Every structure is written in structure tokens, then in C-alpha cells.
Amino acid sequence: MSITYLEAIREAQAVALRDDPRVFIYGQDVGAFGGAFKATKNLAKEFPGRVFDAPISEDAMVGLAVGAAIEGLRPIIEMQFADFSTAGFNQIVNQAATLFWRTNVPCSLTVRLPFGGTSGSGPFHSQSLETIYAHYPGLIVMTPATVEDAYSMLIAAVAIDDPVIFCEHKFLYYHLKAEALPSEALPIGKARIAREGRDLTIVAYSAMVHEALAAAAELAPEGWQIEVVDLRTVKPLDTDTVMASVARTGRLLCVGEAWPWGGVTAEVIARVASEGFGLLDVPPQRLNAKDTPIPYHPNLWAAHRPTARAIAAAARKMLRL
Amino acid sequence: MYQTVLDAEAGGGSAALRDLHLSAYRFMLQARLLDEKLASLYRAGKIHGGVFLSRGQEALSVSIGVSLRKTDVFSPLIRDSAGRLAFGESILDALQTCLGSALGPMRGRDGNVHRGRPRDGYLAMISHLGAMISVVNGTLFARRFKGITDAVGATCIGDGGTATGAFHEALNQAAVEKLPLVLVVANNQYAYSTPNDREFACADLADRAVGYGVTPHSVDGTDLSACLEVMGRAVAQARAGGGPQLVVASLLRLCGHGEHDDAGYIDPRIKNSPLGRDCLKVAEDILLSRHWADASELASWRNEAVRAIETTVARVQREPAPDPFAEQWTAVAGTDLRETHEELGV
Numbered sequence: 076m077s078i079t080y081l082e083a084i085r086e087a088q089a090v091a092l093r094d095d096p097r098v099f100i101y102g103q104d105v106g107a108f109g110g111a112f113k114a115t116k117n118l119a120k121e122f123p124g125r126v127f128d129a130p131i132s133e134d135a136m137v138g139l140a141v142g143a144a145i146e147g148l149r150p151i152i153e154m155q156f157a158d159f160s161t162a163g164f165n166q167i168v169n170q171a172a173t174l175f176w177r178t179n180v181p182c183s184l185t186v187r188l189p190f191g192g193t194s195g196s197g198p199f200h201s202q203s204l205e206t207i208y209a210h211y212p213g214l215i216v217m218t219p220a221t222v223e224d225a226y227s228m229l230i231a232a233v234a235i236d237d238p239v240i241f242c243e244h245k246f247l248y249y250h251l252k253a254e255a256l257p258s259e260a261l262p263i264g265k266a267r268i269a270r271e272g273r274d275l276t277i278v279a280y281s282a283m284v285h286e287a288l289a290a291a292a293e294l295a296p297e298g299w300q301i302e303v304v305d306l307r308t309v310k311p312l313d314t315d316t317v318m319a320s321v322a323r324t325g326r327l328l329c330v331g332e333a334w335p336w337g338g339v340t341a342e343v344i345a346r347v348a349s350e351g352f353g354l355l356d357v358p359p360q361r362l363n364a365k366d367t368p369i370p371y372h373p374n375l376w377a378a379h380r381p382t383a384r385a386i387a388a389a390a391r392k393m394l395r396l
Numbered sequence: 397m398y399q400t401v402l403d404a405e406a407g408g409g410s411a412a413l414r415d416l417h418l419s420a421y422r423f424m425l426q427a428r429l430l431d432e433k434l435a436s437l438y439r440a441g442k443i444h445g446g447v448f449l450s451r452g453q454e455a456l457s458v459s460i461g462v463s464l465r466k467t468d469v470f471s472p473l474i475r476d477s478a479g480r481l482a483f484g485e486s487i488l489d490a491l492q493t494c495l496g497s498a499l500g501p502m503r504g505r506d507g508n509v510h511r512g513r514p515r516d517g518y519l520a521m522i523s524h525l526g527a528m529i530s531v532v533n534g535t536l537f538a539r540r541f542k543g544i545t546d547a548v549g550a551t552c553i554g555d556g557g558t559a560t561g562a563f564h565e566a567l568n569q570a571a572v573e574k575l576p577l578v579l580v581v582a583n584n585q586y587a588y589s590t591p592n593d594r595e596f597a598c599a600d601l602a603d604r605a606v607g608y609g610v611t612p613h614s615v616d617g618t619d620l621s622a623c624l625e626v627m628g629r630a631v632a633q634a635r636a637g638g639g640p641q642l643v644v645a646s647l648l649r650l651c652g653h654g655e656h657d658d659a660g661y662i663d664p665r666i667k668n669s670p671l672g673r674d675c676l677k678v679a680e681d682i683l684l685s686r687h688w689a690d691a692s693e694l695a696s697w698r699n700e701a702v703r704a705i706e707t708t709v710a711r712v713q714r715e716p717a718p719d720p721f722a723e724q725w726t727a728v729a730g731t732d733l734r735e736t737h738e739e740l741g742v
């Protein structure tokens with residue numbers, strides 16, 4: 076039996092609904108239809124009265140979730156695409172994110188964001204928004220890269236007392252498969268060494284972990300041992316694991332699918348540069364999408380985002396130094 | 397034979413009315429055939445990403461395009477192939493965008509329905525529903541500001557899109573500014589899979605107009621004659637200084653949400669109701685019964701449209717795809733303000 080990243084997300088929600096009567100799901104087309112990507116397939120049937128179709132009203136969807144959280148429920152909001160969460164941005168960053176700090180009342184809700192580029196999806200169905208959400212104090216931002224993490228981190232997200240932005244990568248939905256669902260997991264906030272190496276550290280998260288692993292495999296026959304760190308959550312950011320890895324390798328390349336300006340990769344480099352400058356043998360580098368909206372045409376899209384090839388090329392440059 | 401608004405009118409057949417119908421019908425036909433071509437190109441794997449069709453919504457959409465002047469503003473949405481053509485978009489623009497030609501108006505940067513030529517008053521939608529309405533308001537505001545007082549702006553949205561905050565903010569804004577906006581709601585009974593009763597709870601979306609101080613219009617969106625009449629009136633009232641007009645049409649989308657969707661959620665009772673009738677067929681019946689066209693003319697227009705589409709597809713398929721090495725990787729217009737660090741991927 077094998078299970079996809081998307082199925083793991085469905086299963087995690089089934090577990091959350093089964094184990095915790097406070098959980099409900101709210102989003103466009105999530106009911107009988109099972110969601111635009113089928114991430115809530117059959118849940119409305121299996122859990123009557125717990126899965127609700129929302130109007131196309133992202134602001135009100137998040138506002139309702141905040142109100143329900145105040146009442147002690149644990150809503151899961153599905154955005155049809157991460158890109159449309161900007162229509163609910165105000166409620167996420169000004170309402171959900173500030174509630175606990177202002178009132179001492181925790182705001183336990185999960186906003187699921189199907190995000191990231193897939194070929195042909197264009198500027199409004201491809202965005203990676205982890206950086207803008209991570210910028211706001213009060214939010215937890217998860218970016219699982221594996222089927223196992225998609226499952227266990229979503230279950231954890233619902234149990235967490237803070238608002239969680241759960242970034243699930245559409246590119247991984249169907250491609251990524253695991254043999255079985257895990258029964259235990261690393262704690263939230265802890266990064267994972269996805270591949271061990273001693274020559275260079277690549278820090279990545281979500282779909283870019285797989286590009287980084289492919290780049291590491293491409294460099295292995297050339298004699299380079301690349302270590303790949305999967306951040307798992309970008310907020311909190313596990314600086315210790317990154318620093319320990321850089322201490323072993325002396326070289327740091329950060330890879331993100333989001334735009335470069337002020338991004339997660341910039342944050343990682345800033346931390347390593349300020350706290351671990353002496354560990355670095357060469358200047359740290361980052362590789363991101365280009366600083367333009369995400370192009371529709373596959374030729375442009377493939378050049379816009381980091382790929383295994385581009386990562387390997389960037390790594391080679393640093394390794395020669 | 398279908399009951400139409402025209403049937404109710406005595407006589408009802410001036411030459412101008414006939415010409416309006418004929419021109420509208422031919423755009424509808426082109427749009428339908430273009431949609432069918434796009435669907436087959438999609439199935440053949442020739443189109444990247446999604447394809448969103450307008451099947452069943454051509455009568456409503458075309459009535460907007462033919463009611464506007466070329467100097468007006470039009471901001472179509474996902475199901476407006478017919479209105480786009482009638483407003484003046486070329487089949488070439490449509491195909492270049494859908495096939496990702498570097499020579500098209502969107503240069504492969506954006507695709508499918510996300511196309512336009514803003515300088516020509518033909519706006520290029522973003523995906524976020526409701527977001528275009530206030531932008532149309534802005535174009536009308538600006539024209540008035542510049543002393544242009546005879547322009548109208550029309551834009552479209554679905555029943556589902558009326559639930560966005562953006563829709564409500566923009567409609568109120570248009571009313572406050574008394575802008576010549578014609579906001580057309582195609583109520584096709586579903587927002588993707590979600591039926592009307594999970595989207596809104598008022599009896600009729602046209603009722604929304606009253607609360608904003610906007611003039612409501614309702615129309616049977618399957619009936620070309622009714623659409624032409626109601627849209628013509630709404631556009632004329634907006635042009636005459638009557639402020640924003642909300643036109644709500646009832647119809648059914650006769651296809652999936654996109655070509656990936658089999659629309660299995662659509663209630664067969666609605667399909668078999670008058671809402672489910674095919675507006676193109678209704679329009680043909682109108683033309684034939686009024687003796688405005690005969691079967692051989694219909695057939696020759698169809699052949700002509702098919703030829704135009706096939707020739708254009710062949711041409712576009714020979715056009716170059718965008719080249720990432722020649723691409724200007726910047727989104728900033730000011731050349732002196734562009735960042736050029738390698739880290740930004742420039």
C-alpha cells in the first residue's frame with residue numbers, strides 16, 4: 076500500500092475530526108465535493124455536521140474561524156489556493172495573529188494553503204506565501220516536505236494553541252508517495268537532516284527539499300558530499316540544526332521557491348552570518364525564484380524557480396572556492 | 397419553439413434589431429467554436445494549465461460586448477469568450493494567450509482567460525474574484541477626471557464571486573461615485589461545486605442592488621433577445637448618467653468548471669429545466685423563426701468561423717514559445733529602479 080502527500084493530508088484531517096470533537100473544516104467546495112484538490116474527500120460523509128462549504132469570502136472565512144477559536148473550537152480552514160488567502164490576509168495577520176498577545180486567549184486554528192508552483196498555473200495559482208505569514212508575530216508556519224510530515228504536522232497543527240499557516244505544496248500532492256503513515260514524528264520546530272554530508276549544507280523546505288536532494292545526488296559522483304537540511308517549519312526556525320550542519324560543512328546554500336527579497340532564505344543566512352560567521356569557509360549563498368510574478372508558460376516557469384540543476388550549479392561554484 | 401422577449405412584442409423586427417441579433421449570434425458561434433477548439437487542444441495536451449469554457453453563457457456575454465462602444469471599458473471574467481470577441485478581441489489574441497505564444501499580448505507570462513489589452517480599455521483579469529470591479533471603477537473615475545463623460549465600464553462576475561468583500565466594496569464605491577458601471581452577474585447556479593443556497597441567502601441577487609442604491613436588472617441568460625434588450629438598456633442608462641447598473645442573469649454553465657471537471661454535482665433537474673437550455677440553439681431558433689437567417693446561412697457562418705479558427709491555430713502553433721534566456725526578468729517598469737543582483741535571479 077502506498078499513500079500520497081495529498082492522501083496523508085486527508086487522513087490527518089480525518090484523524091483530527093475523529094479524535095477531537097472541537098475540530099471542524101470550513102472552505103470552498105470542501106463538503107460533498109471534497110475540495111478542489113480532493114483533500115477533504117468523503118470527510119463530509121464520514122463526519123456529518125463537521126465539514127462546511129464556505130462562500131467565496133476569504134476574509135469572513137478566517138474571521139469566522141477566529142470567532143470559533145475564541146469559543147474553544149479548532150477550525151481548519153482550507154483556502155482553495157494559497158494565493159487567495161491574501162483576500163483573508165487582514166483577518167489572519169491582524170486578528171488571528173494578535174489575539175493571544177492582546178487578550179491572553181489563544182487562537183487555535185489552522186489555515187491550509189495549497190501553495191507553490193506547478194507548470195502552467197501562472198501568477199495567481201502558484202504563489203509561495205510562507206515568508207509574508209512568517210513575518211507576522213503570532214503565527215506558526217509549517218512547510219512539510221514529506222508525506223510523513225504532511226500527516227503528522229497537520230495533526231500537530233490542529234492541536235497547537237496558536238494559529239498555524241499550513242503550507243502544503245501542490246507539486247507534491249500526487250508525486251510524493253510513502254509506504255505507510257508514521258506513528259511518531261520529530262517535534263514541531265525541529266529541522267531534519269534529510270541527507271548527511273560534509274562538504275556543503277543546503278537548507279531547504281517543502282518541495283525544494285526534493286530538488287536539493289536531487290542536486291546532492293547529482294554532485295555525489297563528482298565526489299561531493301552534500302548535507303541537506305529540511306527546515307519543516309519556517310517559523311519557528313530551527314537555527315541550531317542549521318548552525319550545527321554549517322559547523323560540519325563550512326558552506327551554506329539556502330534554497331526557497333518563494334521570492335528572494337526578505338525571504339526565509341535571507342533569514343537563515345542572516346542568522347548564520349551573525350551567529351556563526353566563523354563557521355563559514357565561503358560566503359553563504361541563497362537561491363530563490365526570480366524577482367518577478369510566476370510565469371504561466373512552462374519554459375519561463377522552469378527558469379523562474381530553482382531546480383535541481385540550478386542548485387547543483389550554485390553548489391559547484393561554492394565548492395570550487 | 398422558445399418563448400422570447402421579442403415574441404411578446406408586436407411586430408418586433410426592425411432592420412437594426414435584426415442586424416444586432418445577427419452580429420451577436422455570429423460572435424456567439426465563434427466563441428462556441430473557439431471554446432470547442434480549445435477543449436480539443438487541451439485534451440491533446442497542447443495547452444498548458446487549465447482551460448475554462450463559456451458554454452451556455454454566450455448569449456449573456458455577447459450582449460455586453462455588442463452593447464459597448466470600442467471606447468468603453470470592458471473587464472471580462474472566466475466565461476466571456478463571446479463578450480471578448482464582440483468587444484473587439486481577435487481570435488489571434490485569444491489563441492496566442494492560450495497556446496503560450498511569445499508574440500501574444502501576454503507573451504507567455506500569463507495564460508488562458510487572464511488576458512487583455514488594458515490600454516484599449518480591455519482589462520486583463522486577475523484570478524482573485526471580485527478584484528476587477530473596483531479597477532473598472534478606477535478607469536471610469538479617471539475618465540471623468542479627464543473630462544470624458546460618455547464612457548461606460550462593464551465587468552462580469554459569477555454568483556459565487558458576489559460573496560467576496562471586494563464585490564461589495566466596489567459596488568458601494570461605484571454607487572457613492574455614481575460611476576457609469578454595468579456589473580453583470582452570471583448566476584449559473586453554482587460556484588464550482590457549491591450550489592446557490594450555500595453561497596447566499598437572499599431570494600434574488602438583483603435584490604443586492606437596492607441596498608447599495610444601484611439600479612437592478614434581471615434577465616433570462618439563455619435568451620439572446622432578452623439579453624440584448626436588458627443589457628442595451630442597462631448600458632444606455634449608465635451612459636445617460638443613471639449611475640451603476642447591476643444586471644443579474646439566470647442560466648447554467650453547460651460544461652465543467654474547467655476542462656478537468658466533469659460537473660457531476662449539477663442537479664439533473666436544473667439541467668432539464670429552462671435554465672439548462674443551450675443559448676446558442678435558442679438564438680438559432682430566434683433567427684430562423686423570424687426569418688432573419690436560414691439554415692444555409694447558419695451553416696456557412698459556422699464554416700467561416702471554423703476556417704478562421706483553424707487558420708489561426710495553425711499560425712500560432714508556428715509562433716515561438718517564450719525564451720527564458722531572452723526574457724526580461726523584472727517586474728519593475730522604471731529601468732533605473734530595477735535591482736540587478738544575481739541573488740534576485742536577474
Ligand SMILES: Cc1ncc(C[n+]2csc(CCOP(=O)(O)OP(=O)(O)O)c2C)c(N)n1
Pocket residue numbers: 103131133155159162474475523524525553554555556557558560582584586587588649653
Ligand atoms: C478570491 C477567490 N477565492 C477563490 C477563488 C477560486 N475560485 C475560482 S473560480 C471559483 C468559483 C467561482 O464561482 P462563480 O463566481 O459562481 O463563477 P462560475 O465559475 O460559476 O462562472 C472559485 C472558488 C478565486 N478565484 N478567488
Ligand SMILES: [Mg+2]
Pocket residue numbers: 554555556582583584585586587588
Ligand atoms: Mg457560478
